[in-house]
Amino acid sequence: MSPGHRTPGALVVHPDPALWFLLPRAHRRGRTTVAWDGDATLGHVVQSLGVPLTEVGALRLDGRPAAPQDRPAPGAALAILPVDRPQEVPGATGFLLDVGLGTLARRLRVLGIDAAYRNDAADAELVREGAARHRILLTQDRGLLMRRALWAGAHVRGDRPDDQLADVLDRFAPRLAPCTRCTACNGELAPVAADEVAGELEAGTRRSYAEFARCRSCGRVYWHGAHGKGLERIVEAARAVVARRHP
Template identity: 70%
Template sequence: MASALLAVRPHPELWPFLAPRRRREVVEVGHDPDATVGHVVQSLGIPLTEVGPLAVDGAGAGPAHRPRPGARIDVGPVSRPQRVPGATGFLLDVHLGTLARRLRVLGVDAAYRNPADDDALVRQAATEQRVLLTRDRGLLMRRALWAGAHVRGDRPADQLADVLDRFAPALDPWTRCPACNGLLDEVAKADVADRLEPGTRRCYERFARCRACDRVFWHGAHGRGLDAVVAAARAQLGTAGRPDGPPTAGGR
């Protein structure tokens, strides 16, 4: 008589999603004739957004496949860099505000609203065809989610490195507003002089203005820190370019 258990073999890269007691090479799961491979995988805590190749008894299978009793299910991680056809950019949940600003400094389209509840995020991701970035596994398991990804790391620098490694987005630093994600245009100093403090007018010559929110930016006191973010991202992705691009460090 066939075993009533399934033998699930998650790739070690997926072990962090498992409960500690299940972090091993083979996890046994009870067989449910109505459960698909996707249901089995998510029942272990692994969002399908993080899953790449699936195999049942050595043969490739999709998440809708219903395994037989006693089947062996191999679960691989998503391949990197990952391409998401049709994606227009990213959408970040309310806990990733710093990451959103750093992506914008790199010229990556990164939408962000705070506050925004889970339902609103899922709707926006679908309507705008954005990849939802979050550390909330439950949010990634929503059936209505268009596309999503779990962000690794607790520190913004680690989170940014993970997103760059996973998606390898095209970089165009200093072209987006870090405050609202709008596009920036360089602007003559004379056109914004009446909006600047005397010290700023005296010390800086290059300015940019957001098309969407009309904020004015310049390469101010925090510019060196942002230069380092840009330089590290370019080094990681192997792209060339000046770290000290158009002004976005200061703003008002």
């Protein structure tokens, strides 16, 4: 037997209840036993259960802190703990959203949160862009979160955009700056005089509103229009979520 060989066996795994939704139904309990091939790292064991390491805050092996690259002994007890909230990601410049989260991207932009998105990006492109620009990749694709080249990522919980937005705000508690970003392209908005944009507006809009902003990137013009009440609802709900993390 070579010095580095380990005897196959089993591990006793204690997944935190906050992570149960990621596990197969057979493992959704406080304690479960999984087969171990003798060579797999803790990180491999965790991901084989369907839990991306982006969702793991800490690992404990027989009660002691452990790292994903560690290899356990047969029969060891592994505790999988979730990421602490709010989560800080040093060096992050903003978010990058998977193709299925377009509505979430627009809502983040309404709140002034840097949220890059396009609906034709392939998985490999998303991983490369996230790493190159130090963006946190938001997705509901667990396979995407398990890619080795991923810089930082998070699994977005919820089927409804309201729930998805609440989850991202609760997890990261980003600074809110409503109505400062273009919902179409994510560019920054700058105030613009009404007479400078008058030719781009319908007569009713020119008569009804006096304050306007223009996107520095795409040139789109914004004003507090008919969607104001709906946007205010999103903003107030967002402030309430973030306030819980930063009382």
